[in-house]
Amino acid sequence: MASWTAVVLAGGRGSRLGGVDKASVVVGGRTLLDHVLDAVALARRTVVVGPRKDDVPGVTWAREDPPGGGPVAGLAAGLAHVATDLVVVLAVDQPGLTRSTVDRLLAAVGDTGAVLVDDEGRSQWLIGAWRTGPLRRAVPADPRDVSLRSVLGPLNPAAVTALPGEARDVDTPRDLTP
Numbered sequence: 001m002a003s004w005t006a007v008v009l010a011g012g013r014g015s016r017l018g019g020v021d022k023a024s025v026v027v028g029g030r031t032l033l034d035h036v037l038d039a040v041a042l043a044r045r046t047v048v049v050g051p052r053k054d055d056v057p058g059v060t061w062a063r064e065d066p067p068g069g070g071p072v073a074g075l076a077a078g079l080a081h082v083a084t085d086l087v088v089v090l091a092v093d094q095p096g097l098t099r100s101t102v103d104r105l106l107a108a109v110g111d112t113g114a115v116l117v118d119d120e121g122r123s124q125w126l127i128g129a130w131r132t133g134p135l136r137r138a139v140p141a142d143p144r145d146v147s148l149r150s151v152l153g154p155l156n157p158a159a160v161t162a163l164p165g166e167a168r169d170v171d172t173p174r175d176l177t178p
Helices: 032-039 071-079 099-108 132-138 148-155
Strands: 004-009 045-049 060-062 086-091 113-117 123-131 158-161
Touching: 004 032, 004 071, 032 086, 032 099, 045 071, 071 086, 071 132, 071 148, 086 099, 086 132, 099 113, 099 123, 099 158, 113 148, 123 132, 123 148, 132 148
Parallel strands: 004 045, 004 086, 045 060, 113 158
Antiparallel strands: 086 123, 113 123
16 A cells, blocks of 8 residues: 555544543543554654644644634645645544554545545545545635535545444543443
8 A cells, every 4th residue: 555644633622522632532541642643553654733742752743724723724734744645634533443444544545535434424524535636636725614524525535434433523521431
């Protein structure tokens, strides 16, 4: 498989969790950031877009402009550090992601990309693998507060069916219990 870069979006406000830093939330004895970093451990480079953490070695840190500008702004900031033809884009609040998830997404990338689809048939835009060129062209010049679906949907990515638990995200305190 070709080398690829991971972009982990970790700059969200966590407002439904009381404003906590989601990357530091512990699920199953590990932080959400640790869960996602394990899933992308085979990346040539991993870019984490969000507040810098001194205790997380081996990643490139980036920050969206302005901080809190939304996932497309985070994606734009992360893409500035991508030098591979493939990029895996994940949100930090996905404790069910594994290396197998990433492998399946990368294997499904066609001309543009692949996105995980949950058991209700919804595309999980923050769990995908993409060809870097089309992805860069899709990101608007001013990415602040733009919907990720409006940017990624027109790329017609391949759908990858989620296995049980893969599409689980942590948005509210109730989501912290398995």
